[in-house]
Amino acid sequence: MQVMLIEFSVGNYRSFKERVTFSMVAANIVAKDKELDENNVFAVDKELKLLKSAAIYGANASGKSNLAKALSFMRWFMVNSSRETQSTDPIDVEPFRLSTETEDKPSYFELVFLMDGKRYRYGFEANQEQVISEWLYYVPKVRETKLFERKINSFKISKSYEASGIQKRTRDNALFLSVSAQFNVGFAEEILGWVISKLGMISELWEPLLFTYTIDCLMNNENKSDIVKLIKKLDLGIDDIQVEKGNFTNDIVNDNLTDRVKHLTLEIRRGQTASIKTIHKKFDKNGNDQSIEKFDFRSHESEGTQKLFTLAGTLIKTLKEGDILVVDELDARLHPLITTAIVSLFNSKEANPNNAQLIFMTHDTNLLSNKLFRRDQIWFTEKNRYGATDLYSLAEYKIRNDASFESDYIKGKYGAIPYIGDLSHLVDSHV
Structure with missing residues (x-):
């Protein structure tokens, strides 16, 4: 089963304003070194090209690890909400507490992926008490088609999903997709199969x-x-x-x-x-x-x-x-040359013939090189003035392909760095 990640969105509300989206879709750019375009990108069809790797940079507490944690939670909840939780168990989500607009809003999660050549879009919204909404769409040929949609306890299920009656067995704090897999619904079993076997997560835990x-x-x-x-x-x-x-x-x-x-x-x-x-x-x-x-x-x-x-x-x-691997702090305890070598394995036709995808969070600025990455493979997280995380790609900047990514990043041209105050008088020498 070949599965490829296209996008992951997370936030505290369905509106675009309150969520961030990370994408593995290759931007319409040409790298300085043409080999980067040949090795670091692979074509799905005439219209869609995906990246083999992506690095996410940002200051401490900017939200890099939260992105990985959000994906890890979504993965766990998809697989286990129907069997590892009881009806009274709270859902392990937390609203954004630094805004009066979002503190009582549900958390939003959505994945867009390719499985066996077909595009799927699955997501849900949940607060700590219940699943507020849930949806699954796919593109069997040309147009996106609804497989099911859920609003609280109201369900719209297509005949092709073959899950009639299962909605009655779905608890408020469980996902319909997870329950469907328990009752051998083909679409649900295949999706959870790739989540378990193909979407890998690595963190210290x-x-x-x-x-x-x-x-x-x-x-x-x-x-x-x-x-x-x-x-x-x-x-x-x-x-x-x-x-x-x-x-x-x-x-x-x-x-x-x-x-x-x-x-x-x-x-x-x-x-x-x-x-x-x-x-x-x-x-x-x-x-x-x-x-x-x-x-x-x-x-x-x-x-x-x-x-x-x-x-x-x-x-x-x-x-x-040809799996998908998400690594938080890939560079921790590793020499920069070893980290570079690992990334290069994924950015290689020979070492990565099945187009596996690597997504990692890092502080290692040695990797910020136009000899290793295209601009669309480099992402940044930054806290805005209201404490929320902004996520954006280097491809959004109009810069030369031969610019020094590392030097410009350290100088603050792309943001996503810590702004350190004056520490000269931190310790009172007269005490």
Whole structure:
């Protein structure tokens, strides 16, 4: 099943004024380096071209991570609202509290995506008590067609959706799409299938699960050679990795993780864990390798190496299967050249033949280069004077393709940087 992300919109109200939209649609621009247009963009048809990667920049507290959290919540609610919640459970949304206009308005979520060559548009509005509205449209041929639409407890369902009667089984705090999948409605099953298997999320909270996934891949010889090759190629001094099964401990599965994260994609295999050893060459005084040395992964490898190992299984799966991967703070604990290498994997016809998509939040300005990105692949978040997040693309600026993206960003030409006050008198030296 080939799935591609087109747009994601989120906000506290249905009006365009109160929501932000992130898009993977390629803008009508020509990059300085023609190879960027050939590698970083892929054509769906004669009219639609999508991006393989996009970076989102912004100051601390500007809303970058909130965008990832919103998508993560939408994903979880789509999959689990019919089975992981009770009728009295509140919906985990929070209104924008810095405006009297929106503090009592529902939260808005919408995804536009391609699945098996057809465009779908799905979304919902919800407050903490109930789902206010929900909709699903698709384009079977030329025109967008409604599959269902919901207003509170009033439903309009097309015959092709084949879900008559299921609306009566849908609680106020559950999504009709989620309930439909429970009753084997084909459209709903396919959509939730791609959400579970094709839309990947990575944040610090997810790392114990992703670590487990990489171990499972190595234990079960699933993409093992590619995972080891990736780690070796990134110059970590590791020649091989050995994984041996052992008894379960809490080192891999953190029981403090929220139930939402535990149930999203990765099955935790309780009852077993692993002893991980990294293999390093051992040299004599003349520089000749004489033997090998085994390091304990947890105690002897750096935090950067451990993070890369954590990411490796998911990165390889994403590239091989043409998935969508959203990463919050991709650059954390990684050298800028390693981050660049990961992005370059996605911006490559050879390494990414199935057009996997990478979306990541970052502070790494080294990536702001017209040799790595087209302008439409660079996005910014900025808080406006009222505390709300604005989201916009570098493609919206009229600048030369040969401009120094990094230098101009640091100078504040695109906004989305912290404006730091005078700190010279922060500490009173006379005290």
